[in-house]
Amino acid sequence: MLPKQRLIELMQEEFPKCPVCGSTNGYEVSGLVGKYARCRTCMTKWQLFAQNQKILELTLHELPKDGSSLYTITSTKTPLFTIIGARLPTGFWKNLRLDKEVNWDFLSKNISEDVSKAVIAEKEEKLLHQWEGSRAVLETKVVKGNTVETTKWEPGFLLLSTQRLLWLERRVSGLLKKVTSLLVVYEIPLREIRGISGDSGDSRNWHSPKNISVVDNKGKNTFLLQYAFLELFKPITGNAIEIRRKEIEAEKKKERLHVMLDFSFLKTYMEKGGIIMQVLKCPECGATIEFPKSGTETTCSHCGKTIYAQDIFEKVKSLLE
Numbered sequence: 001m002l003p004k005q006r007l008i009e010l011m012q013e014e015f016p017k018c019p020v021c022g023s024t025n026g027y028e029v030s031g032l033v034g035k036y037a038r039c040r041t042c043m044t045k046w047q048l049f050a051q052n053q054k055i056l057e058l059t060l061h062e063l064p065k066d067g068s069s070l071y072t073i074t075s076t077k078t079p080l081f082t083i084i085g086a087r088l089p090t091g092f093w094k095n096l097r098l099d100k101e102v103n104w105d106f107l108s109k110n111i112s113e114d115v116s117k118a119v120i121a122e123k124e125e126k127l128l129h130q131w132e133g134s135r136a137v138l139e140t141k142v143v144k145g146n147t148v149e150t151t152k153w154e155p156g157f158l159l160l161s162t163q164r165l166l167w168l169e170r171r172v173s174g175l176l177k178k179v180t181s182l183l184v185v186y187e188i189p190l191r192e193i194r195g196i197s198g199d200s201g202d203s204r205n206w207h208s209p210k211n212i213s214v215v216d217n218k219g220k221n222t223f224l225l226q227y228a229f230l231e232l233f234k235p236i237t238g239n240a241i242e243i244r245r246k247e248i249e250a251e252k253k254k255e256r257l258h259v260m261l262d263f264s265f266l267k268t269y270m271e272k273g274g275i276i277m278q279v280l281k282c283p284e285c286g287a288t289i290e291f292p293k294s295g296t297e298t299t300c301s302h303c304g305k306t307i308y309a310q311d312i313f314e315k316v317k318s319l320l321e
Contacts, residue, residue: 004029005029006053007029007037007048007050007055008026008027008028008029008037010050010053010054010055011027011029011037011048011055012026012027014055014090014094015027015093015094018039018041018042018044019044019093019094019096020039020042020044020064020068020080020096020098021039021041021042021044021064021066021068023039023040023041023042025039025040025041026040027039027040028040029048035047035048036048036061037058038062039064041066042064042065042066042068043062043064043065043066044060044062044063044064045061045062045202046058046059046060046061047059047061047203049087055090056089056090057087057088057089057090058087058088058090058093059085059086059087059088059203060080060083060084060085060086060088060203061084061085061202061203062200062201062202062203062231063080063081063084063229063231063232064080064231065231067231067234067235067238068080068098068100069081069084069231069232069235070102070232070235070236070239071098071099071100071101071102072098072099072101072102072103072106073096073097073098073099074097074098074099075095075097077103077106078103078106079102079103079106079107080098081232084203084206085203085206102236102239104126104128107128107129107236108126108127108128108129110129110130111127111128111129111130111159112130112157114182115127115130115157115159115168115182118168118181118182118183118184119159119161119166119168119184121161122163124162124247125161125162125163125164126161126162127159127160127161128160128161128162128236128240129159129160129236130157130158130159130160131157131158131223131225131226131227131228131233132156132157132225132226133155133156133157133158133209133223133224133225133226133228134153134154134155134156134209134223134224134225135153135154135156135158135167135169135186135221135222135223135224136151136152136153136154136221136222136223136224137151137152137153137154138150138151138152139151139152153224154169155169155170156168156169156170156182157170157182158223158225160236160237160240161240162190162240162243162244162247163189163190163244164187164188164189164190165187165188165190165193165214165237166184166186166187166188167184167185167186167187167221167223168182168183168184168185169182169183169185170182171183186221188214188216188221189216190237190240190241190244191241191244191245191248192216192217193214193215193216193237193241194215194216194217195213195214195215196212196213196214196215196230196233196234196237196238197212197213197215197230198210198211198212198213198228198229198230198233198234199211199212199229199230200229200230200231201229206227206229207226207227208226209224209225209226209228210224210225210226210228210229210230210233211223211224212224212225212228212230212233214237261296261309261310261313262294262295262296262309263291263292263293263294263295263296263298263309264293264294265309266309266312266313266316267291267293269313269316270316273316275316277291278290278291279291280298280307280312282300282302282303282305282307283305283307284300284303284305285300285302285303285305287300287301287302287303289301289307292309295309296308296309296310297309
């Protein structure tokens with residue numbers, strides 16, 4: 001049995017840089033017989049398999065704390081967290097390369113058809129990922145004149161989209177023939193999330209449900225979810241929040257431009273580029289519309305569609321560039 005200090009030396013020799021984060025800060029070895037090594041920087045933890053003074057294989061035992069478990073493995077095009085618990089040779093870890101981006105296509109394949117059918121998506125909203133589990137719901141009862149609060153665990157799915165976290169309650173109805181249905185009973189807009197906390201775990205309890213708390217403007221929401229280590233749930237949701245923030249900023253910018261840019265400016269801009277336009281074509285029905293002399297928007301008299309000067313400007317700009 002190799003002593004802990006020797007295992008640290010072997011890890012340094014095999015991996016002078018951490019396979020996950022590239023740090024050179026070294027490792028800590030733990031366990032009664034020194035079976036685990038942890039990167040001092042990203043906190044990734046591996047189970048070690050050594051023989052004849054050499055580390056032969058490593059198992060990803062605990063996910064990194066810096067969110068990189070969500071990054072895509074270049075060779076497999078799958079996220080790093082998918083190999084938790086897998087016993088892999090040192091050669092795999094030496095050649096490991098991570099693309100620092102989220103593979104949303106892979107994550108969205110987790111969404112079941114029943115869940116997607118139960119949700120009415122907003123305009124341009126995309127469904128990203130789901131977790132199965134339970135939601136804590138407080139129930140108030142009056143017992144012998146006293147008000148008593150109890151916690152009920154409501155089964156269902158937590159769904160992440162580009163705009164919201166939605167809770168879909170699983171309901172069972174029918175006496176002789178049981179029918180299961182899903183109903184959206186609660187949602188948290190991503191822009192209102194103020195904090196996320198929860199349980200960590202390792203490869204031994206990867207399949208066990210974990211406590212996750214999401215704090216929004218109304219308070220704390222508690223869930224018990226499968227495959228939802230904090231090291232994974234938080235970066236997935238955090239990336240979705242960042243996408244939403246960028247969308248909101250883009251929408252605000254477009255609204256400001258709609259106010260600033262009118263048809264008189266657009267006409268001058270086009271004439272400088274050699275374009276003289278007397279009429280417009282409605283993008284919805286194709287009807288001819290007289291080119292407005294001013295204003296930021298006009299309405300098609302045939303189909304009622306609103307046409308913005310900003311939208312025409314973007315198209316004209318692409319032609320002149």
